[in-house]
Amino acid sequence: MNGGWPRVLAVCGLLVLAGCVAPAADHPAASNPGDIDQPTTPATTTAAGDTTTDAPEGVVVEGGSVDVDVNRTYERVQRLLGADFPGTRVVVRNLTQYKSADYGNVPFFRVFGIENPALDESEPTGLTTLDASVYVSPAGADSSRVEQVVAHEFVHVAQVREEMVPWFGGLSLERVTLDEQLARRSLVEGGAVYVTDAYSEEFLPEAESQSAYVEAGYENGSSGDRVVWSQYHFGAQYVNATVDDPTDLPAVYEDAPETTENVLHPGKTDDPAALDVDVSAEEYTRVDSLTVRVGELLTRITLRDVTNKSVAANASEGWANDRVVVFRESGAWDIAWVTRWDTPADADEFAAAARELGTEAGAVSEFRVDRLDDETVVVFAGSDDFLGTAAASGNVTVTA
Known part of the structure; x- marks a missing residue:
């Protein structure tokens, strides 16, 4: 501090x-x-x-x-x-x-x-x-x-x-x-x-x-x-x-x-929603990431770089849980960010904002946003090769 x-x-x-x-x-x-x-x-x-x-x-x-x-x-x-x-x-x-x-x-x-x-x-x-x-x-x-x-x-x-x-x-x-x-x-x-x-x-x-x-x-x-x-x-x-x-x-x-x-929401005491993520590392090596869950605040900060204050705040509100799965290939990191939302409307807002990732000048990664179900959105981030290989399915299995 x-x-x-x-x-x-x-x-x-x-x-x-x-x-x-x-x-x-x-x-x-x-x-x-x-x-x-x-x-x-x-x-x-x-x-x-x-x-x-x-x-x-x-x-x-x-x-x-x-x-x-x-x-x-x-x-x-x-x-x-x-x-x-x-x-x-x-x-x-x-x-x-x-x-x-x-x-x-x-x-x-x-x-x-x-x-x-x-x-x-x-x-x-x-x-x-x-x-x-x-x-x-x-x-x-x-x-x-x-x-x-x-x-x-x-x-x-x-x-x-x-x-x-x-x-x-x-x-x-x-x-x-x-x-x-x-x-x-x-x-x-x-x-x-x-x-x-x-x-x-x-x-x-x-x-x-x-x-x-x-x-x-x-x-x-x-x-x-x-x-x-x-x-x-x-x-x-x-x-x-x-x-x-x-x-x-x-x-x-x-x-x-x-x-x-x-x-961020004093008085709210909800625990994170259930979210189990299975990983099948086929072409990429999974790294046991120490971040694991980034949460609503870091979601807001991440989105604000590519949207604006109100959009980022609205798109991160309704966060229910997330998991970060990290892969490494040839010394570079790639990520599957699995997010779960309170309602389909919350997932809609996040997905729309997340599709702006990578559009800013000097973006360091490529991004792809997949909607798995009403409350689940996965953001793939990293190299072109990773985005061409990585996938998510079911509730929830990440393959790369």
């Missing part, structure tokens, strides 16, 4: 997603040990074997200066949350190396043309690790912007210290689908934006709200940017619709939704 502004990128399995809460270097879920220095405060070992860091008194700043009264900000965040949690350290550091992502490592992103998010070194940035250490890069921004970044990170400290979020450390794509990862990260980032907005309203009334800032980033960004900003934007909307006050934030993570459909 990216500190105050969603530009920090944390490695999670094969996918690099924006995130202000990154795996701690000594945490068993860390995929890039050494990305962040080991904590300098004394470490202890819990009964479960995890390494934790003793909390300092208040907030200790290391490595530079921040034009913010960090202890005052910490106390304000505690008061907003109605919680009294141990202190932390704030390390001032250039975080440019965390402002990059290689989406090309994810087959769905590569084949469907979801590009890497843009790098903006001028933005203030923050990152919080799972041992509740905070890293901040002020980047020369004005003090109110930096204070929002710091407040946002202190909400993440609260999430860690108060053990609000049961899935911290378990969002690797080796464990959950891309859809669930985006949903869960949206709740964490959305919670931080929601509380930071409350902080800004009370203590920084002249500053632009963080939710307005991330909304602009989402609306004006590329597809890769939208993957990043969406977690903050729609996550904040979900939290705002779910709780009435920052003191209620822990309730967001109790029985939390596991799909982006339920994040």
